Amino acid sequence: xxxxxxxxxxxxxxxxxxxxxxxxxxxxxxxxxxxxxxxxxxxxxxxxxxxxxxxxxxxxxxxxxxxxxxxxxxxxxxxxxxxxxxxxxxxxxxxxxxxxxxxxxxxxxxxxxxxxxxxxxxxxxxxxxxxxxxxxxxxxxxxxxxxxxxxxxxxxxxxxxxxxxxxxxxxxxxxxxxxxxxxxxxxxxxxxxxxxxxxxxxxxxxxxxxxxxxxxxxxxxxxxxxxxxxxxxxxxxxxxxxxxxxxxxxxxxxxxxxxxxxxxxxxxxxxxxxxxxxxxxxxxxxxxxxxxxxxxxxxxxxxxxxxxxxxxxxxxxxxxxxxxxxxxxxxxxxxxxxxxxxxxxxxxxxxxxxxxxxxxxxxxxxxxxxxxxxxxxxxxxxxxxxxxxxxxxx
DNA sequence: TCTGGGGTCCTAGGACCC
DNA sequence: TCTGGGGTCCTAGGACCC
Numbered sequence: 001x002x003x004x005x006x007x008x009x010x011x012x013x014x015x016x017x018x019x020x021x022x023x024x025x026x027x028x029x030x031x032x033x034x035x036x037x038x039x040x041x042x043x044x045x046x047x048x049x050x051x052x053x054x055x056x057x058x059x060x061x062x063x064x065x066x067x068x069x070x071x072x073x074x075x076x077x078x079x080x081x082x083x084x085x086x087x088x089x090x091x092x093x094x095x096x097x098x099x100x101x102x103x104x105x106x107x108x109x110x111x112x113x114x115x116x117x118x119x120x121x122x123x124x125x126x127x128x129x130x131x132x133x134x135x136x137x138x139x140x141x142x143x144x145x146x147x148x149x150x151x152x153x154x155x156x157x158x159x160x161x162x163x164x165x166x167x168x169x170x171x172x173x174x175x176x177x178x179x180x181x182x183x184x185x186x187x188x189x190x191x192x193x194x195x196x197x198x199x200x201x202x203x204x205x206x207x208x209x210x211x212x213x214x215x216x217x218x219x220x221x222x223x224x225x226x227x228x229x230x231x232x233x234x235x236x237x238x239x240x241x242x243x244x245x246x247x248x249x250x251x252x253x254x255x256x257x258x259x260x261x262x263x264x265x266x267x268x269x270x271x272x273x274x275x276x277x278x279x280x281x282x283x284x285x286x287x288x289x290x291x292x293x294x295x296x297x298x299x300x301x302x303x304x305x306x307x308x309x310x311x312x313x314x315x316x317x318x319x320x321x322x323x324x325x326x327x328x329x330x331x332x333x334x335x336x337x338x339x340x341x342x343x344x345x346x347x348x349x350x351x352x353x354x355x356x357x358x359x360x361x362x363x364x365x366x367x368x369x370x371x372x373x374x375x376x377x378x379x380x381x382x383x384x385x386x387x388x389x390x391x392x393x394x
Numbered sequence: 395t396c397t398g399g400g401g402t403c404c405t406a407g408g409a410c411c412c
Numbered sequence: 413t414c415t416g417g418g419g420t421c422c423t424a425g426g427a428c429c430c
Contacts, residue, residue: 004430064430077430122430123429123430124430125430126429126430205428205429206428208427208428208429209427210426210427211428242427310422322425323424323425324425325424326423326424
């Protein structure tokens, strides 16, 4: 989806269309005041001049999405808001409204699966679709089906997307970036050298900032330059698995299937504080946050129907260094008190003299709650300990 | 003026078991 | 008196992605 969060906000506030708008920040909805002040007005009639702008923002946070108008000023995803404010102080700043994005996410995905049922969910704003067996999926190399999907999503939601069509996920992902926004790009196997090889390595999904730097140090800047390297040489520099993958990726080879369903591995909640906190000096405040995070994780697990047995904490110090600690329980749980208690044990194993900027609670080694129940009743027949796995404290 | 939140996967060492 | 080989699980950190 094109600038997804921002585009959803523009559905609510069409008067902001064409203006630099960024989504992000840590405050409650800054338009709360707007809504109160303009309670008599529909959202779409709130004057543009009354929207909060980047230059008035103080505090922590990053941009999650910027409209294309804002990107012209050099601001973009993951940029700190304070830095963005220097580049484009007049940009309108709206806070993240995840419920709203989830709602539109479900809608566009439902539209896609109606047209092409083999869809892999890649997060709130991205999917892979298998066109292979869809009627008309091969017409014009896939362009006609891509157009149909774009038009149906636009008619139903008012949102635009960009689609890349290619023989595999690796190339399709790269192709989808070629013509944003509202783009359709078809890349055939034979186009590898002309369309893919000139690109910077960083464009490959799986090469991040670290790998890019390492590649640059070797004089490898483009995918084509990467493709010139022998597999063994890359494996020497990057390790057996990653090196082999780099070798394949540079040749446009990727045999990963489109995965329709997957089980979650972990559930977590974390928060960056308004100001850095100290374990001793701000003990009460930290304790309350810690409890809230544990309760949120427990609620998330219960809502999704999972239990887990590895409980962990994550801390980020004021110097941005992070540490994690975790502990595996002998039983599965989704209980806030058990999570809070175990996470508390983990916290004791971590140095706490430095100020903290972030605290997180995580539950991993998940299992579906109904499967865990089944296991515990199996167990019951063996040792007459009802619900031992799920509810050891009962 | 630094740098969100929610994830996945990989690596590597140590414990422990057969 | 010098110590194999394979497997699994646990833990911590880190790269990467949306």
